[in-house]
Amino acid sequence: MSESIRAVERALDVLLCFTQQTPELSMTQIAEQVGINKSTIHRLLATLEKKRFVERDPLTGIYRPGIRLLQLAYLTLEQNDLRRLAAPYLRHLCELQRENVNLTILDDIDVIYLEVIESPQRVKLAATSGQRLPAFCTASGKAILAFMPEEKVKRILERGMPRYTPHTLLSTIEFFESIHQAREWGFAISEQEFEDGINAVAAPIFDRSNQPIASVSIAGPAYRLSRERMLEIGPQVVDTVNKIAQEVEMAVNMKLD
Numbered sequence: 001m002s003e004s005i006r007a008v009e010r011a012l013d014v015l016l017c018f019t020q021q022t023p024e025l026s027m028t029q030i031a032e033q034v035g036i037n038k039s040t041i042h043r044l045l046a047t048l049e050k051k052r053f054v055e056r057d058p059l060t061g062i063y064r065p066g067i068r069l070l071q072l073a074y075l076t077l078e079q080n081d082l083r084r085l086a087a088p089y090l091r092h093l094c095e096l097q098r099e100n101v102n103l104t105i106l107d108d109i110d111v112i113y114l115e116v117i118e119s120p121q122r123v124k125l126a127a128t129s130g131q132r133l134p135a136f137c138t139a140s141g142k143a144i145l146a147f148m149p150e151e152k153v154k155r156i157l158e159r160g161m162p163r164y165t166p167h168t169l170l171s172t173i174e175f176f177e178s179i180h181q182a183r184e185w186g187f188a189i190s191e192q193e194f195e196d197g198i199n200a201v202a203a204p205i206f207d208r209s210n211q212p213i214a215s216v217s218i219a220g221p222a223y224r225l226s227r228e229r230m231l232e233i234g235p236q237v238v239d240t241v242n243k244i245a246q247e248v249e250m251a252v253n254m255k256l257d
Contacts, residue, residue: 010036011044015053015069024064082205082214083114085247090117090216093240097233099220100125104140104202105213107132109156111141114214125198125219136161136175137168139200142188143215146179147204153179167192187234189227197222201230203237205245216241 013034017025025033031041045063048054052068086103094101094117103115113131135141136157145153154172161170169175182188187203202217216237218225 007044010034010040011048014041014044014048015065018065024062026062030063081251082244082248085251086205086214086216086244087115089240089244089247090115093117093216093218093236094119096236097218099218099225100127102127102140102217102219104215104217106135106141106144109135109159111135111138111144111215119220121224125221127219133194134162134164137164137190137193138217139188139190139202139219140215140217142179142182142190143202143204143217144212146182146188147206147212150176164194165192165196167196169193185231185234186238189230189234191227192222199225199227199230201225201234201237203234203241205241205248207245208249216244 014030017030017033022029027038027041027045030045031038034041036044045054045056049056049063049066052066054063055066056063083103090101090103098121099119101117102113104111104113110132111134113127113129113133116127116129116131118127119125133141135145145156153176157172157175161168161172161175163170169178179188187201190200190202192198198219199222200217200219202215204212205214205216207213218230218233218237
């Protein structure tokens with residue numbers, strides 16, 4: 001392990017010392033918990049304080065979590081806001097199309113389901129919030145990747161493109177053709193690329209800087225959700241994500257005011 005990675009791990013160990021039960025700690029207490037000598041802990045705390053991840057009471061010398069951690073927590077809350085703000089639009093889309101409607105975000109090389117609105121039909125997909133699927137072969141992931149810089153997408157693809165079905169796109173050429181088409185349409189489709197018999201169509205939600213932060217998808221059995229139907233309802237998914245993006249923008253503006 002390199003010295004730089006070791007320093008990062010130690011800094012994270014310092015931050016993890018702070019809990020609801022121990023919101024304030026002395027340098028000695030932190031050194032004892034982490035198991036590192038005081039001189040090293042002092043350097044780590046000085047760096048974390050400079051970056052505002054911890055703050056030190058000048059009178060008592062006691063440390064507590066800093067404002068930068070609050071800022072990171074705010075980003076996490078934004079994702080929770082996204083789920084809350086998107087919910088009525090997801091339900092409405094589900095009522096219109098009678099198929100599973102999902103809200104997902106990209107996490108490394110996978111997408112994670114933040115919300116799943118189940119189809120009212122008897123034959124429906126089994127999906128749950130928190131589920132993780134590969135981004136490159138799902139409509140949810142492709143919708144986000146289509147609007148990311150190609151260099152970043154290439155790095156994700158280099159991590160592996162395993163075959164899940166006979167329809168999985170295994171070459172980068174085919175994949176980029178697929179997401180270039182998605183960029184033109186404004187939405188992506190997946191035709192049994194991850195699971196046999198399952199199709200999906202998805203569109204990205206953009207933030208104020210026009211970066212994709214999440215996606216909304218409609219997924220269902222291929223015999224119901226044919227390519228023709230996906231192309232027909234794709235614009236409705238785009239309309240839904242645009243409305244969600246407007247809600248998020250208004251919510252962010254209210255917090256900033």
